Amino acid sequence: MQHKYTVLSSLLLACTLTACGGGGDGDATATPGPAGQVQGRWVTAAGSAPSYTAVGVPASNSSTALWLLANDASRLVKLTVQDSGALAGKAYALGQGTPATAVTGAWSAPAAKSLSLSGVVNGSLALAQTDALTAAAVQTDAAGAWKATAGGNAQSVTWTVADSGALTGSSTTGCTYQGNLTAMSNASAYTAAVKESCSDGTSTQYNGIATINPARNALSMVATSPDESVGVALFLSK
Numbered sequence: 276m277q278h279k280y281t282v283l284s285s286l287l288l289a290c291t292l293t294a295c296g297g298g299g300d301g302d303a304t305a306t307p308g309p310a311g312q313v314q315g316r317w318v319t320a321a322g323s324a325p326s327y328t329a330v331g332v333p334a335s336n337s338s339t340a341l342w343l344l345a346n347d348a349s350r351l352v353k354l355t356v357q358d359s360g361a362l363a364g365k366a367y368a369l370g371q372g373t374p375a376t377a378v379t380g381a382w383s384a385p386a387a388k389s390l391s392l393s394g395v396v397n398g399s400l401a402l403a404q405t406d407a408l409t410a411a412a413v414q415t416d417a418a419g420a421w422k423a424t425a426g427g428n429a430q431s432v433t434w435t436v437a438d439s440g441a442l443t444g445s446s447t448t449g450c451t452y453q454g455n456l457t458a459m460s461n462a463s464a465y466t467a468a469v470k471e472s473c474s475d476g477t478s479t480q481y482n483g484i485a486t487i488n489p490a491r492n493a494l495s496m497v498a499t500s501p502d503e504s505v506g507v508a509l510f511l512s513k
Contacts, residue, residue, distance in 0.1 A: 309358045310334040312384045313341050314409070314462065317402035325396055330408070330497075331356070332484060333461045342484060342497045343395065344508055351506040352395055353483075353499055356382055362392065365499070367506030375504055412458035412465055414440055416491050421511035434511060442469060449474030456485055467496050481507060 313331035326346040331339055341362070343352040354364035362382050365375040380394015388404035418438045424431040434444035436456055444452035454469035465485040472478040483498025492513045499506045 309360070310337060310339040310356050313339050313356050313382070313390065314407065315404045316406040316408055317390050317404050319400060319402055327400060327402070329390070329402055330464065330484065330486065332459070332464060344497060348508060351497055351508055352378060353497075353503070353506065354378065354395070362394065365503050365506070366395075367499075369506065369508055375506065406463070408463040409461070410463050411460050412463050414438065414458040416487050417456045417458070417465055417485070417494065419513055421494055421513060423509055423511040432509065432511070440465075467498055469496070469498065479505065
């Protein structure tokens, strides 16, 4: 569907999961199981190439989800990290309209608050934890009017989020949005479920995670379609 790329994927602003993501300063105690060590926000070293930011959510059933976003917002990777040390997922060239590519590799935590990933890029990625993200998210922090713009304000998406997390919105390209941002009780993040319905009759459900910065005035969301054929990153501000 054309709107997948011209609306959500094109609204990639000068922001990363580090800059837009928020969360509490919980302690770094790992959740049960090796994959639990992946929870938190992770960044590559300053000046490294490629440069990525990652967010891992709490572990479930011997695995956890890890989302990686290139700091230039060109590439999104959604991974499932296993207790066994294996990882698998898909990579998305954002805004390009190209098919997702499969990713397989391995992960390890060679030292405290460090994460090593192989198979995600050529060579390996070394990341350091900047926030354990163990504090519970606050539902009402997501409430309010949010907007993202691109192309010299030629395109925009506006969302209104209620105190309950219910979300409605629209874009200047003829799409509407409906869904929910649900605060996680065991992480400083929100479960995001947003349906995009466009004037050409196409409709796509996006499921992922959202984070809010400490000032509560910037919200970032990374998500994929249910079949994981499309990935998006959206950055909004108040």
